[in-house]
Amino acid sequence: MVEQKxxxxxxxxxxxxxxxxxxxxxxxxxxxxKRANVDIAISYPxxxxxxxxxxxxxxxxxxxxxxxxxxxxxxxxxxEVMGASMAGVRVxxxxxxxxxxxxxxxxxxxxxxxxxxxxxxxxxxVNAPLSIQPDTIEMAFMLDTGMIMFHAETGQDIFxxxxxxxxxxxxxxxxxPIGIFMDGFFVTHTRxxxxxxxxxxxxxxxxxxxxxxxxxxxxxxxxxxxRDPFVMKSNxxxxxxxxxxxQEILAAVERSRKYIYRYLGGMVEVENKNADILIITSGTAxxxxxxxxxxxxxxxxxxGLVKIKCLRPFPVDEIxxxxxxxxxxxxxxxxxxxWMCRELKSVIEDNSKVIGAPRVFGGMTMPPKLILDEIRRxxx
Numbered sequence: 271m272v273e274q275k276x277x278x279x280x281x282x283x284x285x286x287x288x289x290x291x292x293x294x295x296x297x298x299x300x301x302x303x304k305r306a307n308v309d310i311a312i313s314y315p316x317x318x319x320x321x322x323x324x325x326x327x328x329x330x331x332x333x334x335x336x337x338x339x340x341x342x343x344x345x346x347x348x349x350e351v352m353g354a355s356m357a358g359v360r361v362x363x364x365x366x367x368x369x370x371x372x373x374x375x376x377x378x379x380x381x382x383x384x385x386x387x388x389x390x391x392x393x394x395x396v397n398a399p400l401s402i403q404p405d406t407i408e409m410a411f412m413l414d415t416g417m418i419m420f421h422a423e424t425g426q427d428i429f430x431x432x433x434x435x436x437x438x439x440x441x442x443x444x445x446x447p448i449g450i451f452m453d454g455f456f457v458t459h460t461r462x463x464x465x466x467x468x469x470x471x472x473x474x475x476x477x478x479x480x481x482x483x484x485x486x487x488x489x490x491x492x493x494x495x496x497r498d499p500f501v502m503k504s505n506x507x508x509x510x511x512x513x514x515x516x517q518e519i520l521a522a523v524e525r526s527r528k529y530i531y532r533y534l535g536g537m538v539e540v541e542n543k544n545a546d547i548l549i550i551t552s553g554t555a556x557x558x559x560x561x562x563x564x565x566x567x568x569x570x571x572x573x574g575l576v577k578i579k580c581l582r583p584f585p586v587d588e589i590x591x592x593x594x595x596x597x598x599x600x601x602x603x604x605x606x607x608x609w610m611c612r613e614l615k616s617v618i619e620d621n622s623k624v625i626g627a628p629r630v631f632g633g634m635t636m637p638p639k640l641i642l643d644e645i646r647r648x649x650x
Contacts, residue, residue: 271333276307277471279437283430283533288465295458298425299364299390300325302432303335306388307472309359310337314347316369317402318454319392323364335362344369348376348389355385358478358485360436363387366454367394370408380447381416381519384483386439386476387447388432394454395633403633404454406553409581410609412449416519418526419582420534421552422452425462427579434533436473442480444526446519451581453604456554523583530580537585538578538592545574546597547648550589550614552578555602555636562641571649578610586617593618598625598648602641606631 277286282305293301299322303311311330313323330338341347344365354361365373370391380387395401396408412419418439420431428450435448452458478485530537541563549559556577563573576592578585593599593614601611601624611626618624625648628640 272469274470274472276474279434279473279533282467282471282473283434286467286471288467290463290465292461292463293425294461295425295428295452296322296325298428298462298464299432300329301464301466302429303362304329304469305467305472306362306433306436307360307475308335308362309476310354311335311362312339312341312347312350312354313363314341314344314365314369316344316366318394318458319364319366319369319390322390322392322458326362344373345376348373348380351387351389352376352380352383352385355380355387356383356486358476358481358487360476361387362389364390364392366392367396367402367408371396371411374411377412377415377417377447382515384445384481384522385447386436386445388435388439389447389449390428390432391449391451392454392458393451395631401633402454404456405605405631405633406451406453406603407605407607407609407631409451410605410607413582413609413613416446416523417582418444418446418448418523418580420448420450420580421578422450422457423553423556423577425457425464428452428457429464429466431534433467433473436476437533438526438529440476440480441526441529442482444522444529445482446522446526451553453554527583530583534579536588537580537583538576538588540574540576540592542572542574543576543592544595545572547572547600547645548574548576548592548596548598549600549602549641550576550578550592551602551610552581553604555604558636558638559602559641561638562645565638565642566645569646571645573645581613584613584617589614589617590619593623597623599623600625600627600641600644600648602627602636603629604631604636605629
């Protein structure tokens with residue numbers, strides 16, 4: 271184990287000299303957690319995230335993570351992570367696909383309990399017939415859990431988003447869980463050039479007494495959010511308590527925007543924003559779109575690209591401004607329901623310009639030619 275020193279986030283992220291590695295997405299997770307000063311990681315194997323949590327287990331053996339164990343199942347892991355976070359320690363876990371769905375009850379509970387848990391979601395198919403191949407449909411289910419959601423396109427995104435998620439999640443005026451979503455296999459099991467911070471530096475430790483919720487310790491037992499168990503009552507006070515708390519969660523999500531701008535440099539990345547044809551998408555669909563745009567350029571067709579990095583909170587103002595002058599908006603997706611298209615249509619004034627295609631699902635790849643075909647239709 272390398273002896274690590276604590277370094278302030280701004281210096282770690284923006285001032286240290288980075289080293290370029292050629293590693294898989296799963297190995298990127300390991301490199302990020304090595305520098306995240308994590309107290310406990312809890313795991314349960316499910317493809318395609320098993321390798322990443324195995325590597326985090328290696329970090330425990332090497333002394334970079336203070337505690338590590340395997341839970342009984344996905345639901346148990348997310349419950350145990352919740353308990354650990356309530357006790358005031360920094361935690362990490364990962365899941366994906368059926369694991370996400372099996373553990374689903376915990377995610378809105380994480381948000382409602384104001385727990386700054388960071389979880390990597392490595393997406394895969396969830397519907398029968400069972401598939402372990404990439405599909406982002408589980409992200410549609412997660413959109414309204416109260417969790418902040420980042421979507422990684424590349425291994426570099428994974429590294430930066432995991433480390434920066436801890437800093438954002440643990441801000442007192444935020445203090446919510448953050449999910450780092452990545453497309454299984456496309457990102458998790460392919461190698462990429464990733465620039466990592468020096469391994470001798472790590473994040474400052476979590477400060478649990480900055481939490482807006484009392485920490486579960488010997489001074490605050492039993493841990494409760496209220497003096498009276500509202501859940502047992504049917505009256506106006508109980509309804510108002512639950513309603514106001516859900517509003518506070520939404521407000522905390524909104525307060526995270528300024529930190530997302532500070533550490534991620536914004537919620538979207540834009541190329542050629544004044545083009546008549548815009549592609550707006552997230553995750554590895556961005557990479558496929560880049561290739562399609564290059565092919566379109568060879569045919570003399572001008573196309574812009576908007577990469578959405580953060581889905582919750584959603585970049586409403588940014589999308590409205592970018593979409594205002596576009597004539598066509600193409601939305602490629604790796605799922606059958608088109609949840610990104612629905613999100614965009616909910617904020618763009620003229621929905622007729624939004625084209626919810628192409629979509630591939632069930633683990634299929636998305637040849638850039640499919641996107642190029644949509645570009646040609648718009649151009650013609």
